[in-house]
Amino acid sequence: MMEFATAFKACPLVAILRGIRPDEALAHVGELVGAGFTLIEVPLNSPAALESIAALSAAFGTRAIIGAGTVLTATDVETVVKAGGRLIVAPNIDPGVAAATRAAGLVYGPGVATPTEAFAAIHAGAHFLKLFPAEIIPPVAVRALRAVIPASVPMLAVGGISPATMAPYFAAGASGFGLGSGLYRPGQSAASTGTQARDYIAALPG
Numbered sequence: 001m002m003e004f005a006t007a008f009k010a011c012p013l014v015a016i017l018r019g020i021r022p023d024e025a026l027a028h029v030g031e032l033v034g035a036g037f038t039l040i041e042v043p044l045n046s047p048a049a050l051e052s053i054a055a056l057s058a059a060f061g062t063r064a065i066i067g068a069g070t071v072l073t074a075t076d077v078e079t080v081v082k083a084g085g086r087l088i089v090a091p092n093i094d095p096g097v098a099a100a101t102r103a104a105g106l107v108y109g110p111g112v113a114t115p116t117e118a119f120a121a122i123h124a125g126a127h128f129l130k131l132f133p134a135e136i137i138p139p140v141a142v143r144a145l146r147a148v149i150p151a152s153v154p155m156l157a158v159g160g161i162s163p164a165t166m167a168p169y170f171a172a173g174a175s176g177f178g179l180g181s182g183l184y185r186p187g188q189s190a191a192s193t194g195t196q197a198r199d200y201i202a203a204l205p206g
Helices: 004-010 022-035 049-060 074-082 095-104 115-123 139-146 163-172 190-202
Strands: 013-016 039-043 065-069 087-089 107-109 129-131 155-158 176-179
Touching: 013 155, 013 190, 022 039, 022 049, 022 190, 039 049, 039 087, 049 065, 049 074, 065 074, 074 095, 095 107, 115 129, 139 155, 139 163, 163 190
Parallel strands: 013 039, 013 176, 039 065, 065 087, 087 107, 129 155, 155 176
Antiparallel strands: none
């Protein structure tokens, strides 16, 4: 079973598949994993999200960490665990979600936008910080956050990121990215997802 540190070192990108359906999830994630992605998020407000998470965990669980996004309650965490998910991503910090995730031994990435939220998330056991929405957290703000946040804590910019905008964030101290509509939009082909995945992979430094 892949651990977070190993997955993140292999590819510091989280694929956010908002709106994906169970009948298409395997094809799209096959393309993502084939391109090198190791962190896959199905937001819980997607159609039959838990069904997709269960199928993806069974098919790709040894090659990637599969889980849920838009996780808002401790009950949500419990349902993700039952579906076989190992990743919990949220737009906020919720003590109940943090506690349930920690108790279940899952990977936790809460959303933060300020130093106060960032340190609260670290204290709550976050494996990484989701800087969200990145549209209001430009590289200059990331640089200021990185000056005080421990270097061992990954910071991922999430929201509106394209391959062309990755370099300034990396230069400012971002560790990686969460990728939504720039990577996957409902209705696009799995081949398109694969092409866009490779474009993001190619934009990684080094």
